[in-house]
Amino acid sequence: MEWYRTSTRDVLKELSADPEAGLSASAVETRLSEYGRNELKEEKKKPFIKKLAEQFLDPMIIILLLAAIISGVVGEAVDSVIILAIVIVNALLSIFQEGKAEEAIAALKKMSSPTVKVVRDGRISEIQSTELVPGDLVILETGDIVPADMRLIESSNLKIDESSLTGESVAVEKDAAVTMDEEVGIGDRVNYAYSASIVNYGRGKGVVTETGLNTEIGKIATTLSTMEEEETPLQRKLAGLSKTLGILVLAVCAVVFVVGKIYGRETLQMFLTSVSLAVAAIPEGLPAIVTIVLSMGMGNMARHNAIVKRLLAVETLGTTTYICSDKTGTLTQNEMTVTRVYVDGKVLEVSGSGYAPTGEITGGGETVAPESMPGLDALTAVASLVNDADLSESGGNYSIVGDPTEGALITLAGKHGIHEEEIEAAYPRLEEIPFDSDRKMMSTFHENYFDGKISSFTKGAPDVILKRCSHIYKDGEIIELTDAMRQEVLDQNTAFAKQALRVLGFAFRNFDAMPSDISTDAIEQDMVFVGLVGMIDPARPEVKDAIKECRTAGIVPVMITGDYLETAKAIAEELGILREGDHAMMGEELNGKSPEEIREIVKTTRVFARVSPQNKVQIVTALKENGEIAAMTGDGVNDAPAIKKADIGIAMGITGTDVAKNTADVILTDDNFATIVQAVEEGRIIYANIKKFVTFLLSCNIGEVLVVFLAIILNLPTPFLPIQLLWLNLVTDSFPALALGVEKGEEETMLEPPRDPQEPILDRKVTITLIIQSIAITAATLGVYYYALKTHGDTGAGLVYSRTMAFTTLIFCELFRSFSSRSIDDTLWKIGFFSNKRLVQAVLLSLALVLVVLYVPFLENLFHLVDLNVKDWAIVLISSLIPLVIGEIQKFIRFNQSHPQDTQE
Numbered sequence: 001m002e003w004y005r006t007s008t009r010d011v012l013k014e015l016s017a018d019p020e021a022g023l024s025a026s027a028v029e030t031r032l033s034e035y036g037r038n039e040l041k042e043e044k045k046k047p048f049i050k051k052l053a054e055q056f057l058d059p060m061i062i063i064l065l066l067a068a069i070i071s072g073v074v075g076e077a078v079d080s081v082i083i084l085a086i087v088i089v090n091a092l093l094s095i096f097q098e099g100k101a102e103e104a105i106a107a108l109k110k111m112s113s114p115t116v117k118v119v120r121d122g123r124i125s126e127i128q129s130t131e132l133v134p135g136d137l138v139i140l141e142t143g144d145i146v147p148a149d150m151r152l153i154e155s156s157n158l159k160i161d162e163s164s165l166t167g168e169s170v171a172v173e174k175d176a177a178v179t180m181d182e183e184v185g186i187g188d189r190v191n192y193a194y195s196a197s198i199v200n201y202g203r204g205k206g207v208v209t210e211t212g213l214n215t216e217i218g219k220i221a222t223t224l225s226t227m228e229e230e231e232t233p234l235q236r237k238l239a240g241l242s243k244t245l246g247i248l249v250l251a252v253c254a255v256v257f258v259v260g261k262i263y264g265r266e267t268l269q270m271f272l273t274s275v276s277l278a279v280a281a282i283p284e285g286l287p288a289i290v291t292i293v294l295s296m297g298m299g300n301m302a303r304h305n306a307i308v309k310r311l312l313a314v315e316t317l318g319t320t321t322y323i324c325s326d327k328t329g330t331l332t333q334n335e336m337t338v339t340r341v342y343v344d345g346k347v348l349e350v351s352g353s354g355y356a357p358t359g360e361i362t363g364g365g366e367t368v369a370p371e372s373m374p375g376l377d378a379l380t381a382v383a384s385l386v387n388d389a390d391l392s393e394s395g396g397n398y399s400i401v402g403d404p405t406e407g408a409l410i411t412l413a414g415k416h417g418i419h420e421e422e423i424e425a426a427y428p429r430l431e432e433i434p435f436d437s438d439r440k441m442m443s444t445f446h447e448n449y450f451d452g453k454i455s456s457f458t459k460g461a462p463d464v465i466l467k468r469c470s471h472i473y474k475d476g477e478i479i480e481l482t483d484a485m486r487q488e489v490l491d492q493n494t495a496f497a498k499q500a501l502r503v504l505g506f507a508f509r510n511f512d513a514m515p516s517d518i519s520t521d522a523i524e525q526d527m528v529f530v531g532l533v534g535m536i537d538p539a540r541p542e543v544k545d546a547i548k549e550c551r552t553a554g555i556v557p558v559m560i561t562g563d564y565l566e567t568a569k570a571i572a573e574e575l576g577i578l579r580e581g582d583h584a585m586m587g588e589e590l591n592g593k594s595p596e597e598i599r600e601i602v603k604t605t606r607v608f609a610r611v612s613p614q615n616k617v618q619i620v621t622a623l624k625e626n627g628e629i630a631a632m633t634g635d636g637v638n639d640a641p642a643i644k645k646a647d648i649g650i651a652m653g654i655t656g657t658d659v660a661k662n663t664a665d666v667i668l669t670d671d672n673f674a675t676i677v678q679a680v681e682e683g684r685i686i687y688a689n690i691k692k693f694v695t696f697l698l699s700c701n702i703g704e705v706l707v708v709f710l711a712i713i714l715n716l717p718t719p720f721l722p723i724q725l726l727w728l729n730l731v732t733d734s735f736p737a738l739a740l741g742v743e744k745g746e747e748e749t750m751l752e753p754p755r756d757p758q759e760p761i762l763d764r765k766v767t768i769t770l771i772i773q774s775i776a777i778t779a780a781t782l783g784v785y786y787y788a789l790k791t792h793g794d795t796g797a798g799l800v801y802s803r804t805m806a807f808t809t810l811i812f813c814e815l816f817r818s819f820s821s822r823s824i825d826d827t828l829w830k831i832g833f834f835s836n837k838r839l840v841q842a843v844l845l846s847l848a849l850v851l852v853v854l855y856v857p858f859l860e861n862l863f864h865l866v867d868l869n870v871k872d873w874a875i876v877l878i879s880s881l882i883p884l885v886i887g888e889i890q891k892f893i894r895f896n897q898s899h900p901q902d903t904q905e
């Protein structure tokens with residue numbers, strides 16, 4: 001059926017849909033089973049074989065495979081098989097773990113997927129867009145992503161951007177009333193809305209005609225495969241590091257070969273030693289652990305109200321240097337209460353709190369009764385009519401549905417005896433020009449309120465409204481607005497704003513008949529000014545501390561708001577965003593400035609007021625050009641470019657539009673500034689932890705290489721067999737490393753300046769730790785090996801025994817020092833030995849896995865190991881403590897150097 005060529009009545013009939021009540025729950029259920037869920041086919045999963053093949057393309061794995069082949073060729077068939085088995089099991093585990101990480105990310109994405117407003121069983125409810133079925137009545141608002149193909153049945157100034165479907169970037173004006181006779185292209189079907197297009201402006205209602213793969217976008221969905229998650233800089237850096245290690249190991253192998261030859265060793269033996277070296281040098285478990293830790297970090301942030309959509313953002317968050325935040329709802333509670341009104345040249349006070357319409361409006365101590373002050377009557381009537389919010393009451397509790405700013409106006413009108421539903425019924429809305437944050441105004445049309453036949457009512461930013469007024473309504477009369485009066489209103493506006501009040505202005509205009517041109521230029525001009533209201537919007541209590549935390553963490557908080565400058569300044573001062581010496585300015589002052597000038601401005605300006613969405617882009621661009629890492633919040637459809645441009649684009653989960661959420665890297669489910677700061681902290685912790693386990697794993701690898709290398713130089717037999725090293729690198733080391741990835745944050749996390757994103761993972765401190773630890777591991781292991789060779793001989797059973805001692809010492813060095821690796825700066829005394837329970841469990845698990853290869857006879861043979869007696873164990877355990885002890889001493893010395901005063905006391 002060609003829906004766009006069918007009248008709305010026939011469409012509704014065909015789909016058995018009720019234009020008022022929508023579908024019933026039972027109808028939805030049957031349709032859902034008939035048509036399936038409203039989703040494009042799940043992206044085809046990568047076939048298992050392909051994933052496996054990818055694993056084997058990894059240079060590290062190739063080296064291991066080569067090792068297996070060489071072992072096989074030189075006659076060590078059993079070893080060859082074991083290496084292969086370990087490599088395959090590792091590849092399978094990696095695929096499994098990465099699959100789990102991907103699942104976790106997909107689940108998070110789902111949490112952030114758009115919801116839709118539908119009418120079902122006569123009630124408006126919000127559901128996941130995947131639950132839509134043909135016949136559903138969907139409400140479309142500015143910023144929504146159209147969730148399915150639908151025939152429009154109502155539209156008001158509806159403009160839809162269909163570029164995702166047609167490539168045409170100019171939004172299409174839609175009109176539900178049109179029925180088309182002829183066949184036209186997709187871009188011309190003005191009574192129809194397509195899935196995945198964006199509501200740019202206005203409102204509408206549609207009845208769903210097609211869902212899922214039957215939608216136009218569904219038909220071409222094969223070309224729309226979702227973006228592949230790119231590698232994060234960290235993952236790239238680590239890949240680079242492995243490559244360097246690979247090259248290094250080749251060089252070491254060459255040296256070992258030459259040295260071996262000089263000592264007159266057999267070529268065959270030298271091959272085996274090279275294999276051991278290669279295995280020793282590669283941190284086999286590392287890539288998988290990084291992915292797992294990053295994705296666990298995402299899960300953790302989601303539990304703290306920040307849904308991070310990309311792995312990359314987890315990392316970038318930790319480097320944030322500027323957080324640019326909206327004011328309303330993010331820094332403030334977005335719970336508005338009108339406390340002041342300015343009409344007929346007088347300031348009135350309003351009592352009462354919350355949205356309950358109980359309270360008094362008083363002027364000069366006297367209650368102002370309804371119909372005793374024409375200005376107040378007019379203002380409250382206008383305020384409740386040019387208004388989309390609804391006040392609802394249950395059990396004496398009042399709440400609003402819609403914009404809190406508008407809700408507060410309904411409450412104000414209620415305090416003046418105006419009942420929302422009654423006045424709406426008496427003066428129904430004929431037309432409207434919806435609010436947008438560029439114009440900062442909204443207008444509606446009604447019949448017969450003022451003298452004219454038709455009136456437009458406008459509310460919005462007072463400065464903007466006043467500029468468009470030529471008259472003023474005073475004591476019931478429309479008189480010309482003189483410059484003096486204009487100034488008086490502006491002064492009053494500033495006075496309210498300085499008390500941190502959010503101020504709105506009201507105006508109307510009379511027409512003899514409904515104007516044909518309903519555009520802002522034609523209507524929102526030559527208006528009659530009515531008055532002002534000032535409402536409080538208390539700061540969120542937790543934000544003040546969050547701002548302080550930002551400062552100590554070297555992050556600059558900036559307020560970017562659509563509100564008036566004085567209001568913004570008052571709140572910014574209260575919260576500590578604006579301090580002495582900081583600047584505040586209007587967004588429009590940026591217009592016409594050169595990029596260089598804006599780059600200077602953003603260095604000192606902490607409040608930008610009356611900002612347009614373009615200004616946001618200018619600000620974020622300048623910050624980025626200054627080398628800052630900028631996080632920027634946004635909620636409206638026009639905010640998407642700024643969100644996209646920011647290093648971290650943040651969308652509001654509650655008040656944000658689909659478009660904002662879709663573009664953002666992070667969605668705040670509680671719209672709270674404090675959540676951003678917490679996410680930054682979390683980002684820093686994750687990075688610090690990654691650094692910890694990278695250091696942990698790499699120092700072990702370097703230690704292994706050094707032991708093998710020095711043994712050759714000292715003309716000793718190869719101390720480890722490849723399979724022993726593989727067991728250590730892949731199995732026993734991985735669990736403690738993972739546990740280090742979930743280490744709690746350190747005290748200093750938010751006391752240090754943000755990390756430079758260019759900073760290498762192996763910074764100075766880490767490199768020093770790495771060197772010291774590698775040397776300590778080498779000393780302990782090589783010492784024990786040397787002792788064992790000397791006491792038990794270097795051939796046959798003596799060699800097997802010595803290797804067992806070396807292997808066990810190395811593993812225990814790892815298990816012990818994993819505790820020390822928990823903090824780069826703080827000693828174990830400070831952080832507590834067993835405060836990371838996961839690590840304790842991980843170490844116990846690894847311990848069990850060592851004992852298995854040491855004492856299960858069959859495995860013991862495979863791994864070329866022997867039983868150890870009590871004395872052996874004593875030697876092993878004591879030597880294994882060396883790296884741990886040295887690590888702690890190193891921290892202690894460093895602490896004393898950086899805090900000399902603490903030790904003098």
Ligand code: ATP
Binds near residue numbers: 328329437440562564
């Ligand atoms: P922030 O940008 O910090 O969230 P904001 O809510 O003030 O603050 P916008 O939503 O862009 O930002 O609004 C800009 C201005 O438009 C407001 O300061 C107010 O004067 C006016 N305004 C806000 N909501 C409405 C509305 N529903 N109707 C008319 N005018 C409004």
